[in-house]
Amino acid sequence: MGCFKRSESAILLGFTLLIFAESVVGRFVVEKNSLRVTSPDSIKGTHDSAIGNFGIPQYGGSMAGTVMYPKENRKGCKNFDDFGISFKSKPGALPFFVLVDRGDCFFALKVWNAQNAGAAAVLVADDMEEALITMDSPEEVHASAKYIANITIPSALINKNFGENLKKAISGGDMVNVNLDWREAVPHPDDRVEYELWTNSNDECGVKCDMLMEFVKDFKGAAQILEKGGYTQFTPHYITWYCPRAFTISKQCKSQCINHGRYCAPDPEQDFSSGYEGKDVVLENLRQLCVFKVANETKKPWVWWDYVTDFQIRCPMKEKKYNKECADGVIKSLGLDLNKIEKCMGDPNVDSDNPVLKEEQNAQIGKGSRGDVTILPTLVVNNRQYRGKLEKGAILKAICSGFEETTEPSVCLSGDVETNECLDNNGGCWQDKTANITACKDTFRGKVCECPVVNGVRFKGDGYSSCTASGPGRCKINNGGCWHETRNGITFSACMDNEEGKCTCPPGFKGDGVNSCKDIDECKEKKACQCPECSCKDTWGSYDCTCSGDLLYIRDHDTCISKRATEVKSAWAAVWVILIGLAMAAGGGYLVYKYRLRSYMDSEIRAIMAQYMPLDSQKEVPNHVSDDRA
Known part of the structure; x- marks a missing residue:
């Protein structure tokens, strides 16, 4: 069922594009650069080559190299290392430009394989006699996502006949030297460069969307420097399609379009039963156009870059934040007039043209030297479509190449971009x-x-x-962002200096802890001070409880007791302590007296008894008798 819906969406979109193509006289212009053969003399001359829409062309400069045509893997669809082939040049020698044949795999894969083998540039020889076309990155972005974003070398398509001449010269043993020249790829009619970016607010379309979003964020600083200095004039654009009148009431058109089928975008998920719808993308595209118009009216057109980058970060589709509410928050944070933007957007449900989107559809048609815009994203510099990778350095080179030599601003001469x-x-x-x-x-x-x-x-x-x-210490910095207040020299705070970082109202208060903490009336809400003799008075952060008459309040027991009873009890307690102390002293004195008296009497008795009889416990002593034996 899902596959059927995706196919149905693709068929409808294809039919819509066909109707659009038939309704206007448009054309796709292949952007070219000059390729000049400097040797051998037999094929010396200048030829056109079509700049590849990936890699990094050297806008404003030129590049010389020696052409190599590999003996194996000539279509470049496989890794050259598998064949033992390297295109790395030796120090002092010209870099190698690899010539490969068209066919069997994506253009971008051929260039990627050559780059990995050391090539400085790639020339792809067409396999049929036809007008030159623009080599683009493949639509099957999932298979090629790993290498498209990392291609950094330039590439170009050459016609079949010129390719055969190069191959013939190389096979004959000649050294073929060429010069790729991008100096005139961008015209420079005056001292200001005008450029426009054809973009899309959809951030879930795969690798190309990811590359676009990354570029917008990276290039914003340089773009605003150029715009504020008056060096450039930037204009954003958004491609929209329309639904054929016969299908305006269909489910597909209703979900993909606004203004009764006049302005449409493909369903982001290619599934009409879930997720975001194409009309959601159209509305955000319209909002971004109006942001630019309103900012431009205030002489600050560069604010568009702020809105787009902030919207990408704050309102992504994958987080289900791609909506008006999130967009309004970004608009307000940038100080833009929300009412003017909504007025500019108009009513998406009316059966009439939207002036802003109608102008966009007209601008999509090629004029002068610029062809129709059919590739998203597309950068147009001085009315020439840029070809190559959307990368800050490469785009800055392309824009700066639009200035006459010696007239470019300093940002073009330095890699340092400072903003305020x-x-x-x-x-x-x-x-x-x-x-x-x-x-x-x-x-x-x-x-x-x-x-x-x-x-x-x-x-x-x-x-x-x-x-x-x-975390710890947070309460020292602006009280941790929590509520705090001081009254009569007393300060209460909701900041708790712990790892959780929560703001909690202190005891005696209630609230969110951030914006406010309100005093709790403990006398009413906590039923404090409820004893019969008690009288309660609420205070800031606490309460006072008093007792009637000559009573004393005991908070722990929520009760009142007599102060006199307390004093009598205290006095008797003191008396009892004294009496007990005296008793203990008398008892101790008596024991000491009794012990000493008894010890004295024992010693006296022992002395008297020792005169009349020996004691068992003492040694024999001489008798004290008169000497009557003589």
């Missing part, structure tokens, strides 16, 4: 003005909203609407 976005509305990030703390960080890629670390204390949050201090 945090000084304007704090970059739309969270800030605490009281503590002078902000989540805005100014980097070479532009501003980043990231909760800070202050004095070792880490703040946690999304960086846009909230940042809260967490």
Whole structure:
């Protein structure tokens, strides 16, 4: 069932594009660069080559190299290492441009394999006599996602006849040297470069969407420097299709289109039964166009870059935040007029043209030297479609090549891009003005909203609407973002200095702990001080309880007792302590007296008795008698 729905969607979209193509006289222009053969003399001359729509062409510059045509793996569909082939040049020698044949695999895969083997550029020879076409990255993005984003060398398609001449010269033993020249790939009519980006707000379309989103974030800082300095004029554009009148009431058109089928986008998931719908993408595309228009009216068109990058971060489809509510939050954080933006968007349900989207459909048709825009994403510089990878350095080169030599701004001559976005509305990030703390960080890629670390204390949050201090020491910084208040010299705080970082109202208060803590009336809510003789009075953060008459309140037992009874009991307790002390002293004296008296009497008796008889316990002693034996 899911496959059927996806096929049905694809058929409808294809039919819609066919109707669109037949309704206008448009054309696709192949962007070219000059390829000049410098040797051998037999094929010397200048030829056209079609710039590949991946890798990094050297806009504004040129590149010389020696052409190699491999003896094996000539279509470049396999890894050259498997054949023991290397295209790495020796020091001091010209780099190698690899010539491969068209067919059997994707253009991008051929270039990727040659790059891995050391090639500096790739020339693809067509296998039929036809007008040159633009080599694009494959639609089967999942199979090629691993290498498309990492291709960094330039590539070009050459016609079959020219390719055969190159092969013949190489097989004959000639060294074929060529020069790829991109210096005139972008015209430079005046001292200001005008460029436009054809983009899409859908962030779930695969590798190309991922590359586009990454580019917008990386290039934002440089784009705003150029725009603020008046060096460039940037305009964003969004491709829309329309549903044939015969199908406007169909389920597919209703889910993919607004304004009764006039402006449509494919279903993001290619499943009409779930997830987001194509009309959701159309509405966000329209909102982003109106953000640019309103910002442009205030002489700050560069704010579009802030909105788009912040929307990508805060409102992704995969987190189910791709909606009006999230978009409005981003708009407000950037200080834009929400009412003007909604007025610009108009009513998507009316059966009439939307002026903004109608203008976009007209702009999609090629004019002058620029062809129809049919590839997403597409960058147009001075009315020429850029070909190559959407990468900051490569795009900056392409834009800077639109200036006359010696007239380019300093940003074109230096890789350092400094901005001051945090000084304007704090970059739309969270800030605490009281503590002078902000989540805005100014980097070479532009501003980043990231909760800070202050004095070792880490703040946690999304960086846009909230940042809260967490962990030990957090209460020392603006009270941890918690409620606190001082009255009559007494301070209460909801900050708990622990790892959880929660704000909890202290005892005697209730509330969320962040915005407020209200005093609890313990006399009513806690039923404190309820004894019959008690009288309760609520205080800030606590309560006072008094007793009637000459009574004393005991809080632990919630009771009143007589102060006199307390004093009598205390006096008798003191008397008893004294009496007991005297008794103990008398008893001790008596025992001492008795012990000493008895010891004295025992010694006297023993002395008297020793005169009349020996004691068993003492030794024999001389008798004291008169000497009558003489």
